[in-house]
Amino acid sequence: MAGEMSILGSAILALFLAGYLGQQYLPPPKPKVIGIDLGTTFCSVGVFHPGLGEVEVIGDLQGRKSIPSVVSFTVSGIHSGYEGQDLADANPLNTIYDAKRFIGKLFTPEDLERESTPYQFQVLHHNGSAEFSISTNRTFTVTPEYISSRLLLNMKKMAEGYLGVLISKAVISVPADFDERQRNYTVWAANLAGLEVLRVINEPTAAAMAYGLHKVDVLNVLVVDLGGGTLDVSLLNKQGGMFLTRAMAGNNKLGGQDFNQRLLQHVFARVHEQYGALPSHEGDIHTLRQAVEAAKLNLTFGQTSVIRVPLSLRGSVGSVVYEDVLTRQLFEDLNADLFQKILTPIEEVLREGRLDKSEVDEIVLVGGSTRIPRIRQIIAQYFGMEPNTSVDPELAVVTGVALQAGIMGGSWPLQVSAIEIPNRHLRKTNFL
Numbered sequence: 001m002a003g004e005m006s007i008l009g010s011a012i013l014a015l016f017l018a019g020y021l022g023q024q025y026l027p028p029p030k031p032k033v034i035g036i037d038l039g040t041t042f043c044s045v046g047v048f049h050p051g052l053g054e055v056e057v058i059g060d061l062q063g064r065k066s067i068p069s070v071v072s073f074t075v076s077g078i079h080s081g082y083e084g085q086d087l088a089d090a091n092p093l094n095t096i097y098d099a100k101r102f103i104g105k106l107f108t109p110e111d112l113e114r115e116s117t118p119y120q121f122q123v124l125h126h127n128g129s130a131e132f133s134i135s136t137n138r139t140f141t142v143t144p145e146y147i148s149s150r151l152l153l154n155m156k157k158m159a160e161g162y163l164g165v166l167i168s169k170a171v172i173s174v175p176a177d178f179d180e181r182q183r184n185y186t187v188w189a190a191n192l193a194g195l196e197v198l199r200v201i202n203e204p205t206a207a208a209m210a211y212g213l214h215k216v217d218v219l220n221v222l223v224v225d226l227g228g229g230t231l232d233v234s235l236l237n238k239q240g241g242m243f244l245t246r247a248m249a250g251n252n253k254l255g256g257q258d259f260n261q262r263l264l265q266h267v268f269a270r271v272h273e274q275y276g277a278l279p280s281h282e283g284d285i286h287t288l289r290q291a292v293e294a295a296k297l298n299l300t301f302g303q304t305s306v307i308r309v310p311l312s313l314r315g316s317v318g319s320v321v322y323e324d325v326l327t328r329q330l331f332e333d334l335n336a337d338l339f340q341k342i343l344t345p346i347e348e349v350l351r352e353g354r355l356d357k358s359e360v361d362e363i364v365l366v367g368g369s370t371r372i373p374r375i376r377q378i379i380a381q382y383f384g385m386e387p388n389t390s391v392d393p394e395l396a397v398v399t400g401v402a403l404q405a406g407i408m409g410g411s412w413p414l415q416v417s418a419i420e421i422p423n424r425h426l427r428k429t430n431f432l
Contacts (some may be wrong), residue, residue, distance in 0.1 A: 089285050307324050365389060
């Protein structure tokens with residue numbers, strides 16, 4: 001009997017040793033499942049690397065990890081991501097963005113008309129759903145889920161190109177206030193892109209996982225998600241590894257694009273002041289939009305940013321080189337009222353959740369616009385505590401989704417999964 005136990009012990013030891021040596025010297029297995037953040041303005045894809053226990057957000061060939069949620073239709077084909085964005089000013093009627101605002105939603109004709117007012121492309125009402133009219137060498141319509149499928153296909157191909165393997169399974173994030181129909185249409189969009197969705201996870205829960213809050217002792221977590229076009233605030237209550245969304249509020253007309261627009265209007269006024277003419281060429285407008293976006297990013301890290309762009313102004317002015325110095329103080333002054341609007345949904349979720357601001361344990365920032373120093377300052381002053389900035393806010397959701405994808409794919413070392421408790425009575429309050 002002792003001899004049998006000795007043999008068994010040796011066999012177990014040999015298995016552990018083989019596993020250790022394999023982990024140290026053999027290449028780790030390729031990830032089986034990708035995580036996708038299908039954002040309103042940008043989307044990203046990430047993977048959890050088995051063995052290493054690390055999440056990696058995959059970039060495109062230029063290393064960019066956030067890809068515009070834009071699809072443009074031309075005679076030559078369908079262009080998504082940065083290719084689609086580059087065509088937006090020259091091809092505005094056939095360039096679709098913000099499709100996530102329409103996916104799976106039911107509209108009355110009047111509601112859809114109000115929702116589609118800001119867009120240059122044509123939005124049609126079809127049996128309660130939205131469709132987009134496209135006119136290239138022929139006229140046809142496409143659905144929001146088809147637009148989403150093109151973006152998801154782009155993410156899928158980026159992952160396959162980087163990993164060198166075919167990918168067919170994914171975990172996808174959605175806003176916490178998405179109803180069953182919107183979630184199902186998002187899954188359908190993924191299916192059109194050749195992806196089987198193993199799980200749909202709420203964006204605030206994904207962000208909390210990215211910050212590691214599913215593994216630490218916290219109770220009340222406030223998630224402030226400010227992206228390119230929308231502001232979403234969620235109050236999560238955590239018990240063990242389970243998250244319950246207690247309250248949600250937001251502003252679906254507030255985001256980085258609005259801050260850009262204020263700066264762009266200032267630049268237009270300055271051009272008119274200097275040259276007596278406004279930019280009207282498509283190329284000039286596109287160039288100025290890019291310059292303003294770059295200036296906004298520069299002002300996140302520095303106090304000044306220089307704009308210097310060639311313009312082809314119509315009339316007697318002709319070609320000029322517009323040059324100006326923008327300051328962080330100017331940017332903050334131009335957007336002061338918009339920045340203050342961020343507190344409105346924060347106050348609302350605290351009221352709905354019956355929570356005092358002093359009872360919030362963690363403030364999690366999500367979305368590229370939360371990098372803006374003044375926004376962080378406003379939130380910190382309101383709560384009397386600094387928000388958690390340990391994770392890149394632009395990649396927080398995709399990081400959490402990729403972690404969940406690793407869990408669903410059975411990757412090792414195993415992680416603690418976050419469980420969401422459905423709150424079917426929850427309603428999101430929107431402030432305009």
